[in-house]
Amino acid sequence: MSHSIQHHLSEELLFGYSAGTLPEAFNLMVAAHISICDHCRAIVESYDALGGALVETAPDAPVAVGGDALSAVLNRISEPAKPAAPRRSKGVLPSPLQDYVGGDLESIRWRPVGMGVRQAILTAGASGSARLLYIPAGTAIPDHGHRGTELTMVLQGAFLDEDEYFARGDVETADEHVEHTPIADVGADCICLAVTDAPLRFRKLVPRLLQPLLRI
Amino acid sequence: MLTTADTIPKPVTAPARRAAETSDQRRDARLTEEKWVKCVEQIRDHQDRDAFVALFDHFAPRVKGFLIKSGADASMAEECAQDVMVTLWRKAHLFDASRASVATWIFTIARNRRIDLLRKERRPEPEDLTWGPEAEPDQADVLALQQESSRLREAMTALPDAQRALIEQAYFGDLSHREIASQTGLPLGTIKSRIRLALDRLRHAMK
Numbered sequence: 001m002s003h004s005i006q007h008h009l010s011e012e013l014l015f016g017y018s019a020g021t022l023p024e025a026f027n028l029m030v031a032a033h034i035s036i037c038d039h040c041r042a043i044v045e046s047y048d049a050l051g052g053a054l055v056e057t058a059p060d061a062p063v064a065v066g067g068d069a070l071s072a073v074l075n076r077i078s079e080p081a082k083p084a085a086p087r088r089s090k091g092v093l094p095s096p097l098q099d100y101v102g103g104d105l106e107s108i109r110w111r112p113v114g115m116g117v118r119q120a121i122l123t124a125g126a127s128g129s130a131r132l133l134y135i136p137a138g139t140a141i142p143d144h145g146h147r148g149t150e151l152t153m154v155l156q157g158a159f160l161d162e163d164e165y166f167a168r169g170d171v172e173t174a175d176e177h178v179e180h181t182p183i184a185d186v187g188a189d190c191i192c193l194a195v196t197d198a199p200l201r202f203r204k205l206v207p208r209l210l211q212p213l214l215r216i
Numbered sequence: 217m218l219t220t221a222d223t224i225p226k227p228v229t230a231p232a233r234r235a236a237e238t239s240d241q242r243r244d245a246r247l248t249e250e251k252w253v254k255c256v257e258q259i260r261d262h263q264d265r266d267a268f269v270a271l272f273d274h275f276a277p278r279v280k281g282f283l284i285k286s287g288a289d290a291s292m293a294e295e296c297a298q299d300v301m302v303t304l305w306r307k308a309h310l311f312d313a314s315r316a317s318v319a320t321w322i323f324t325i326a327r328n329r330r331i332d333l334l335r336k337e338r339r340p341e342p343e344d345l346t347w348g349p350e351a352e353p354d355q356a357d358v359l360a361l362q363q364e365s366s367r368l369r370e371a372m373t374a375l376p377d378a379q380r381a382l383i384e385q386a387y388f389g390d391l392s393h394r395e396i397a398s399q400t401g402l403p404l405g406t407i408k409s410r411i412r413l414a415l416d417r418l419r420h421a422m423k
Contacts, residue, residue, distance in 0.1 A: 020327040021389035024337045031340035038415040041342065045315055046408035049365060051327065051387060052320030053372045055275075055282045062277035063284055066294055070272055073298050074265065077305040086310065086344035096340040123338075 005037050005169040009151075014040055018047035023127035028096060029151050029171075029195040035094035036169045092156050097122070097132075097193065105156075105191070110134055117141065128197040135159070135184040135192070148198030150174045152182070157190035159183060245366045252318035253358070260308035272301050275319070279326050286330065286388045296333055300326045310346055314353035314414040317365040351421045357414050364407040371402050 009030060016022040017030040034041035066072075087095040091104030100122040101107050110118035110132075118134040135141050137157065151173055158167040161182040166172055174180055184190035255271050258264035276297050283293035303325050311321050331339045347353055372380065 015386070018327075019387045019389065020331050020339075021387075024340070028340040031342045035343040038412065038419065042408050042412035042415055045320075045411045046404050048316065048324050049320045049368055049407050049411075050372075050383070050402065050404060051323040052317055053365070053369045054384060054387060055278050055323045055326070056317075056319040057369055057372045058278070058281060058285070063281040063290075063293070065276045065280055065297055069276065069294065069298055070269065073272065073276075073301050074268075076298075076302045077265075077268070086346045086348075087341075088343050088345075095343040099340065 004167065005039065007164075007166060007170040007172060008037065008040050009033055009171055010173065011043065014043045015047050018044050018051060023197065024125065025123055025128035025130040025195045026151075026197075028100070028123065028130045029153065029193060031096035032094045032193055033153055033169065033171060035089070035096060092191065094155075097155075100130075101132075108132060115139065128195060130193065130195045133190075133192045133194050135182075135190040137184050137189050138186045139184050141182045141184070148176060148196060150194065150196040152195075153193045155191045155193060157188040158185040159190050159192070160185060242366055242370065245369060246362050249317055249362045249365060253313045253362075256304075256308050256311050256313075256318055256321075259305060260311070268301075268305060271304065271318070275304075275322050276301055278319075279322060282323075282326065283330060285384065288330065288334065292333060296326065296329050299329050303329070310344055312346065312353060312414070312418070314357040314361055314417075315411050317362065320365070345415070345418050345422070347418065347421065353414065354417065357410075357417065361407075361410050361414065364403070364410050367403050368407055375402075 013022065013026065013030055014034075017027060017034075022030070030040075030044070034044055087099075089095045089098055089104070091098070093101060093104050098104060098107075101120070108120045110120050112118050116136040116139055119131050121129065121131040123130050132155075133141070133152075135157075141159070151171055152166075153171045154166050154168050156168065158165060159182040160166070161172060161180050164172075165185075166182075172180075172182070252271065252274075255264075255267035258267035259271075279300050280293045280297040283296050284290060288296065300322060304322065307325075311318070316324075328339045328341070331337055372383075375383075
């Protein structure tokens with residue numbers, strides 16, 4: 001499954017996820033990617049180990065908890081723990097995305113953005129946004145430049161950008177200097193997770209003035 | 217990776233502190249880790265409250281101290297540390313000793329709770345990869361991970377204060393990852409390989 005992934009997330013992002021310093025939309029991208037990419041998951045978990053060592057070894061760190069803390073906590077665990085079933089997806093969307101959508105593909109509430117392309121916004125805020133994109137097989141994703149960083153991960157199907165091929169789990173990382181035109185492979189309709197820290201500019205598709213209205 | 221770039225200068229060593237590390241201490245550290253793992257297993261299998269109290273006494277003050285260092289005020293750090301210990305009780309069945317030390321697992325719970333409380337944001341988590349009732353991690357993998365965790369802990373203890381402070385700042389969001397990469401030579405590559413191996417075995421067992 002994960003052995004075929006060719007395009008990974010940067011060490012910067014993986015570290016930021018472990019440290020807990022990324023905006024929510026980027027956390028969602030990392031959580032989705034490492035759900036299917038063991039290479040990146042091992043890197044995140046090794047940074048977690050560094051965090052664990054920090055907690056354990058801080059020379060001046062232990063700070064006495066309140067005198068009633070233990071009894072307060074013991075009260076809260078008086079009921080036997082009911083282990084929840086592990087979150088594990090058998091569908092197309094990894095569990096962290098299913099948490100946002102409320103199910104797998106059939107639960108996504110798509111909105112058309114033109115030329116057969118559809119999107120579903122998962123989270124949008126000042127620090128970034130995450131959405132799912134649906135691109136019919138063989139269709140070009142509308143020509144868009146960027147302000148800021150954009151990450152696009154394939155969940156179903158595949159796309160080509162110049163001479164590079166992106167299949168399930170692969171992430172394309174683009175910044176403001178890149179003008180790219182990904183084209184969905186002809187084999188299947190393509191579904192991607194796209195995360196950006198700035199609003200996108202769809203060049204040919206929508207007049208720029210309408211962007212705030214359409215939230216794209 | 218923190219250890220691979222050609223440009224990374226050698227870490228400044230702290231000979232005095234490093235010399236104090238003996239093989240006895242290393243063994244003690246690993247035995248301590250074994251004890252914590254047993255405590256979590258006791259909670260998972262028998263809802264053992266004594267095991268829980270032992271973990272609480274050791275880790276709750278460390279979590280609180282870590283949160284205060286990260287900028288939380290004392291009352292929030294207290295609340296968060298208590299929540300972390302309750303989560304540890306409830307999620308004991310998700311702990312995998314072949315991929316994380318108990319301290320590491322507690323760190324991840326504390327980090328997530330801190331994001332909840334401080335930023336009032338959701339914290340997306342990856343899928344749970346667990347052994348389930350019919351399979352257990354290989355004891356050799358658990359032992360190897362414990363040894364790597366001890367080595368990392370030792371390396372951290374041997375760091376000069378200034379370098380340690382840099383790593384803390386990166387975790388608290390005040391410094392970029394690139395800056396710690398140029399400052400430290402911690403054995404992260406080996407622990408990553410260990411975790412990768414454990415993930416491979418787990419994926420195989422889950423099939």
